[in-house]
Amino acid sequence: MISLNPVTIKKIRRFASIKRGFWSFIILFVMIFISFFAEAFINSRALIVYYNGKFYLPTYTRMIPGSVFNLGYDYETNYRDLKKKFQKSEKNIEASSNFIIMPPVPYNPYENDLKVNSYPPFPPSFKEKHFLGTDNVGRDILARLVYGFRTAIIFSFVLLIMNYSVGITIGCSMGYFGGKFDLFFQRIIEIWNNVPFLYVIIIIASIVIPSFMILLLIMAFFGWIGITWVMRTMTYKEKEREYILAVRSLGASHARIIFKHIIPNTISVIVTYAPFAISGGIVALTSLDYLGFGLPAPTPSWGELLSQGWQNMDAWWIVSSVVAALVTTLMTVTFIGEGIREAFDPKLHTIYE
Structure with missing residues (x-):
């Protein structure tokens, strides 16, 4: 059984007391839960079928071909x-x-729900269960929003881990060791900053079709610079404090000083930048999809929906749905970051009461 020390419990209670951050966490958790199990909430396949005394489930693994029901479905049951x-x-x-x-x-x-003598996009309809309407080819907007959110949030979290792994390691090393090591990476970062990110995306998109992994690697290739500068500055500041001088005089290794003392005492800064990094990942992927350099069609994408909304201004439900989803997501992530920063700041807590 996992036991938490009193300081950790105190931090969790402090976070729960910050209502804006706590309820934002609940909202975001529900959104992530629904998106990760979207097949159970948004799907053209039935959850359960009872036919002639037999239960059929799960139906979305193609265990039920159309011929089972003898209803004229040649390939797949509608x-x-x-x-x-x-x-x-x-x-x-x-x-x-x-x-x-x-x-x-x-x-x-992915499916197109078309009507006779009528052309999409179709407005919201509770009767047809298109609660947010359809896009310009008849695909359900709510379905594409939820599946697109799952892609965007996974993309952002993986990008955050990759950027932080590289950025924190290099930044702490630059600030801690200084000297030629610091100067060398300063020049590397200056060169990196002068490479036009969007041009790289355009060039690669003209050669190969951008996939999830290709976009992730490209953005991680440039995305570690911001947190590196922050950690370099914070490490320069922290390494001159008395507690670092004390553990160094006791013979602690460089790795122990960095990972056991400096990084834990800069956690508030790391957490402060994390929600902005996640928001930046979502906005970056949405922007690339909007410009046509993101994930290939017909992948569900918020950027692709924004592009459709711009091309179909009369279909107000398209752009309003995406904007509302973007604002809600970015706002909850920011509020969570503020709450965690305030609650988990090590300088606000001590084990000595």
């Missing part, structure tokens, strides 16, 4: 249509016994 047939009590279906349970949003982010 579960929304099947539900309607169950409800109409046709001669080969007993509606009183057969039933189907669909997700709350019975559409996947």
Whole structure:
């Protein structure tokens, strides 16, 4: 069983007392939970099918070909249509016994829901269960928002880990060792800063189709610079404090001083920059998708929805949905960062009461 020391418990209670940060954490956690298990909430495949005395689940692993129900589905069952047939009590279906349970949003982010004598985009409709309407090719906007959020949040967190791993290591080393090591990496960073990031993306996108991993590596290639400068400055400041001089006089190794003393005492700065890094990752991916240099179609993307909203200004539900999702996400991440910075700042806590 994991036991927490009194200082950690005190920090957690302090964070819970900061209502804006705590409730933002709850909201973001719910958003992440729904997006990571989106197949259970937003999917064109049924959750459960009961037909002629047998249960069929899970249906989204293609365990139920259309031929099972003998309803004319040659390749894949249309579960929304099947539900309607169950409800109409046709001669080969007993509606009183057969039933189907669909997700709350019975559409996947890739399918086109088109109508006769009508052209998308379609406005929000609770009857059709397009709660935020469709885009200009008939795909459900809510489905693409949720699946796009999952892609964006994973991208941002992985990018954060990569940038922080490189940036904190190099920045602390620059500040701690100084001298020629510091001067060498200063010149490297100055060269890196002069490389036009967007041009690199454009050049690579013209050669190969950008994938999730390619975009991640390119952004990580340039994204570690910001936190490196911050950690360099903080390390220069911390290494001259009395507690560092004390542990150094006791014979502590360089690695122990950096990882056991300097980094823990700069955690408030690291945490302060983390939400901005996550927000920056989401905005960067959205911007690249908007410009057409991001993830390839038909990958669900907030940037691609923004582009559609710009091209279809009459379809107000497209751009308003994406903007609302972006504002909510960026605001909650920022509030969480503020709450964690205030609650977990080591200078506000001590084990000596």
